[in-house]
Amino acid sequence: MEMEGTKTHYEVIVIGAGVAGIYQIKLLADRGIDATVLDAAGDLGGTWYWNRYPGARFDSESYTYGYSFSKELLNEWHWKERFSSQPENLRYLNVVADKFGLRKYMQFNCKVEAAHFDEAQDLWRLKISDGRELTARFIVMAVGLLSIPTLPRLKGRDQFKGLSFHTFSWPHEPVDLKGKKVAVIGTGATGIQVIADIADKVAHLTVFQRRPNWSAPLHNGPISDEEMADIRRRYEEIFTTCSRTPGGFEHEPDRRGFYEVSREERVKLWDKLYDMPGFAIWLRNFREIFTDEKANAEFSEYIADRIRRRVKDQKIAEKLIPKDHGFGVQRVPMETNYFEVYNRDNVELVDITETPITEITETGLRTADRYFEFDIIVYATGFDAITGAFDHIDIRGLGGQKLRDLWAEGPTTFLGFMVHGSPNFFMPSGPQSGSASTNFPRGIETGVNWCTKLMDYMWAHGYTRANATEEAQQSWTDHVKKMYSVMLMRKAKSWFTGYNSNIEGHEYGKTRYFVYNGGQPKFLSQIAEVANNSYKGIDFNSGSLLAGLKAEDAARAGK
Ligand code: NA7
Numbered sequence: 213m214e215m216e217g218t219k220t221h222y223e224v225i226v227i228g229a230g231v232a233g234i235y236q237i238k239l240l241a242d243r244g245i246d247a248t249v250l251d252a253a254g255d256l257g258g259t260w261y262w263n264r265y266p267g268a269r270f271d272s273e274s275y276t277y278g279y280s281f282s283k284e285l286l287n288e289w290h291w292k293e294r295f296s297s298q299p300e301n302l303r304y305l306n307v308v309a310d311k312f313g314l315r316k317y318m319q320f321n322c323k324v325e326a327a328h329f330d331e332a333q334d335l336w337r338l339k340i341s342d343g344r345e346l347t348a349r350f351i352v353m354a355v356g357l358l359s360i361p362t363l364p365r366l367k368g369r370d371q372f373k374g375l376s377f378h379t380f381s382w383p384h385e386p387v388d389l390k391g392k393k394v395a396v397i398g399t400g401a402t403g404i405q406v407i408a409d410i411a412d413k414v415a416h417l418t419v420f421q422r423r424p425n426w427s428a429p430l431h432n433g434p435i436s437d438e439e440m441a442d443i444r445r446r447y448e449e450i451f452t453t454c455s456r457t458p459g460g461f462e463h464e465p466d467r468r469g470f471y472e473v474s475r476e477e478r479v480k481l482w483d484k485l486y487d488m489p490g491f492a493i494w495l496r497n498f499r500e501i502f503t504d505e506k507a508n509a510e511f512s513e514y515i516a517d518r519i520r521r522r523v524k525d526q527k528i529a530e531k532l533i534p535k536d537h538g539f540g541v542q543r544v545p546m547e548t549n550y551f552e553v554y555n556r557d558n559v560e561l562v563d564i565t566e567t568p569i570t571e572i573t574e575t576g577l578r579t580a581d582r583y584f585e586f587d588i589i590v591y592a593t594g595f596d597a598i599t600g601a602f603d604h605i606d607i608r609g610l611g612g613q614k615l616r617d618l619w620a621e622g623p624t625t626f627l628g629f630m631v632h633g634s635p636n637f638f639m640p641s642g643p644q645s646g647s648a649s650t651n652f653p654r655g656i657e658t659g660v661n662w663c664t665k666l667m668d669y670m671w672a673h674g675y676t677r678a679n680a681t682e683e684a685q686q687s688w689t690d691h692v693k694k695m696y697s698v699m700l701m702r703k704a705k706s707w708f709t710g711y712n713s714n715i716e717g718h719e720y721g722k723t724r725y726f727v728y729n730g731g732q733p734k735f736l737s738q739i740a741e742v743a744n745n746s747y748k749g750i751d752f753n754s755g756s757l758l759a760g761l762k763a764e765d766a767a768r769a770g771k
Pocket of ligand 1: 423564
């Protein structure tokens with residue numbers, strides 16, 4: 213028997229020990245497959261291991277975010293808050309891993325630097341940061357959709373002598389905020405959470421805003437024992453609803469036509485949604501909000517008015533109202549008393565479109581017209597989203613095809629799960645899959661189930677190679693692109709479209725077709741159709757045994 217640590221070959225290597233990786237290894241362990249999980253982090257949890265900034269929590273209802281695969285787990289776990297926070301979410305993932313004995317399959321502090329496909333043997337050769345070389349028949353890329361943080365390209369960024377970090381890398385040890393002068397740069401979903409949480413804990417907070425985001429109240433609250441018991445009784449129904457709705461939530465769009473009802477009816481709905489928890493305001497709205505400029509503008513004005521009512525200084529209120537995009541075309545951050553923060557004496561909003569940051573210094577930062585001193589600078593500046601984690605690994609498929617080059621202008625995939633030319637390479641929550649546009653764990657479970665069933669199919673048939681065909685990939689990518697054409701979101705300066713001002717080549721205007729806009733039900737039916745038709749669109753080989761002959765040809769030849 214090989215000793216732990218000296219073992220070099222696995223049937224499956226899962227890269228990433230977050231929500232997807234944990235579920236993937238559970239399914240492989242259940243099947244008795246020789247598999248391991250590798251993660252660059254010091255422990256499991258992915259997103260919830262890293263993002264430890266104050267205020268980090270779900271915008272998904274907790275009980276729609278948790279895993280659905282185990283009745284026992286569903287019966288045991290008590291979500292304490294409607295929108296659970298990072299420490300509790302990390303505890304949950306640890307409880308899951310321990311309950312199912314998954315930790316023993318995981319290896320930490322090992323970053324995968326390269327993965328090259330060995331065509332002669334139909335396996336992947338991986339280089340790990342600790343110097344090891346591992347091989348695997350299959351690799352599952354559970355690398356996260358938002359796992360590569362990006363920092364602004366600012367002069368002097370390394371000069372700062374105080375504490376500074378990206379929200380993703382918020383220190384594990386407590387950060388003493390009391391009496392501190394703090395800067396937050398960025399006002400996306402993360403910035404909005406952290407700003408609202410720390411405003412009353414610091415001496416002074418300066419928010420550097422480039423563009424405001426449309427945001428609405430989260431309405432978090434505790435979940436009592438009785439309510440949790442009721443949720444437990446309804447779990448099956450809850451998950452069925454999630455699979456039926458476009459976004460994988462309990463929220464279903466209002467099916468009435470925007471123009472079919474009166475203005476009073478519309479406002480009545482919006483008043484109700486504004487008081488409802490979570491993404492209701494976005495996802496229980498009229499469908500035209502997503503596709504029709506005029507409808508979107510009317511609703512955006514409604515939200516603008518809500519903001520004006522909550523901010524005392526109307527000049528500041530106007531700065532907090534987006535003018536360059538409508539509500540919901542970018543990811544809507546949910547907030548708790550965010551707008552009220554700007555009514556505080558210790559909070560200042562700096563509009564850096566008017567006065568850009570020119571440099572970071574040893575003691576603070578300079579804008580075009582002022583100098584600011586800080587103890588702490590927090591970068592809430594977003595991620596190299598969706599394809600970033602792939603680009604950071606030197607991935608080479610058939611004929612040495614580099615994934616990074618193939619995706620230089622944007623991803624192209626089959627179902628978001630596979631890439632032509634990279635056989636046995638599975639992305640359960642890949643770009644252009646259903647995961648990227650839904651309540652992540654719902655999409656992740658779908659993706660992991662699908663990829664695992666494909667591996668089952670290959671094991672059952674003795675196939676050693678699965679490669680999506682070029683035609684299947686082209687047609688999926690065209691389908692994904694086509695769906696963008698009706699969405700207002702196609703113009704968004706957001707990670708949905710691959711925009712990131714801090715990465716060369718990701719400037720505005722170079723749309724990347726990252727997410728599947730057809731909704732969960734359509735995605736589920738399309739991937740089921742592929743699976744039910746003997747994985748139409750995928751070529752299988754029994755390569756290492758049959759020297760590259762297609763398995764069906766081999767079968768026909770009676771081998
Ligand atoms: P986002 O949504 O990409 O937001 C990043 C924010 O940082 C956004 O306000 C940006 O302004 C701002 N930003 C980025 N670069 C700069 C520079 N160089 N200077 C000033 N401001 C900058 O990331 P989040 O982490 O908030 O959210 C990501 C997802 O995590 C979120 O959707 C959830 O699903 C979880 P911009 O809008 O580009 O002008």
